[in-house]
Amino acid sequence: MTTRIKIGAAEVQLGDLIYNGLGTSKHPTDTWETITQINVVDGLILLITGALSGPHGEFWYEPDEVVAVIRHPPELPEPVPAKPHNKHSHGH
Numbered sequence: 001m002t003t004r005i006k007i008g009a010a011e012v013q014l015g016d017l018i019y020n021g022l023g024t025s026k027h028p029t030d031t032w033e034t035i036t037q038i039n040v041v042d043g044l045i046l047l048i049t050g051a052l053s054g055p056h057g058e059f060w061y062e063p064d065e066v067v068a069v070i071r072h073p074p075e076l077p078e079p080v081p082a083k084p085h086n087k088h089s090h091g092h
Contacts, residue, residue: 006068009045009061012038017070018047020057032070033057 012018017032033049036056040046045063050056061067 003073004068004070006066008064009047009067010063012045012047012067012069013071014038015072018049018057018059019068020049035069 012035014035014037016035018035020031020033035047035049036051037048038045039048040063043063045061045065047059047061047067048056049059059067
């Protein structure tokens with residue numbers, strides 16, 4: 001389950017999704033893009049979506065400026081199945 005939260009720009013994490021405007025799609029979920037890089041430039045937070053070598057989005061914020069992001073919860077490691085205790089009586 002994902003969560004939409006409002007946090008300071010300095011608290012944004014890689015993999016968070018940020019809203020990138022209305023775009024041309026009729027589906028609002030298509031306008032959320034994954035943050036792939038976070039840089040600090042002259043005291044400002046630069047959030048980048050997409051690859052720098054191709055089309056990408058740039059978002060500039062003050063460190064304490066509030067940003068709405070969608071964050072996926074961290075994946076939990078799969079539980080290790082318990083080994084069954086198969087005690088066999090040998091009748092000796």
